[in-house]
Amino acid sequence: MELTVNGETRQLAQPLSVAQLVAKLGMAERRIALELNGEILPRSEFGQTLLTGGDTLEIVQAIGGG
């Protein structure tokens, strides 16, 4: 199954929830926000949302800026 995460193509061997993907990326403890196919996905829905092939995710954080 192929996903696009922050513009990069990723292959998934087995189906995952958003929460599992975020954990796999080492982001579970970080303050992030996530868009799934252009819509904000609240953190409370990460666990119950299953990823499907062709999904596009954007994961962002706060960094220095003016």
Place this chain on the structure above:
Amino acid sequence: MTKAANDPLLIAGRSYQSRLIIGSGKYRDFEQNRAALEASGAEILTVAIRRVNLGQQSGEPSLLDVISPERYTILPNTAGCYSAEDAVRTCKMARELLDGHRLVKLEVLGDRKTLFPNVTETLKAARTLVADGFDVMVYTSDDPLVAKELEEIGCVSVMPLGAPIGSGLGIRNPCNIRMILENATTPIIVDAGVGTASDASIAMELGCAGVLMNTAIAEARHPVLMASAMNKAVAAGREAFLAGRMPRRLYASASSPETGTFFPPL
């Protein structure tokens, strides 16, 4: 009156003792940013919203681990956005990131060289964001008509530029800032252009409600010292504004009595 006591800056129902808002870009590291924030006395810090680096070590601290959103008001910006759509999307991401926080700094840029705002897209984004319940502080040009329109849309603060972002040229058109202030019913904050302490004082002496800056502090030779200077400059400018300056005269007016001298007068 010896000091401007109890003169808070009110934005979206919150009151702030400091009228200085600083950025978090261009610092050497988070620690220098934290120290500058402390020295500046600012209570509001702007941040940018960007993709996480997927190769990032999960243990590596992030900006908001070092600068606590519990202690400071975090003001996410839409820097880098050139369309209303991207700016609105960025604000929604920021709201999610900051647990429903509604205060945002809207900036929709028009051109990479000047970083001047695209006013048409800014107005469009402001309407959408206000309708969606955001408290919008908006970066704009120093056009009094546009400033008024942004205010009428319901922005909680209008933030005209003093000069291009990161230019350090100071307040290039104080007359326009004055015209904006004359009609203002929301806090007018000069955002961008300040280069040194006197520039911040000039903005405050004009009657601005505050000053927002990043590069003037971060690119100073000693950023923490400049942050301290800006703290004082903003406070001094505010007090001078409240105190009401003396009139300008073309010719001198002696400060010592011109009578009673023990030598013949001129």
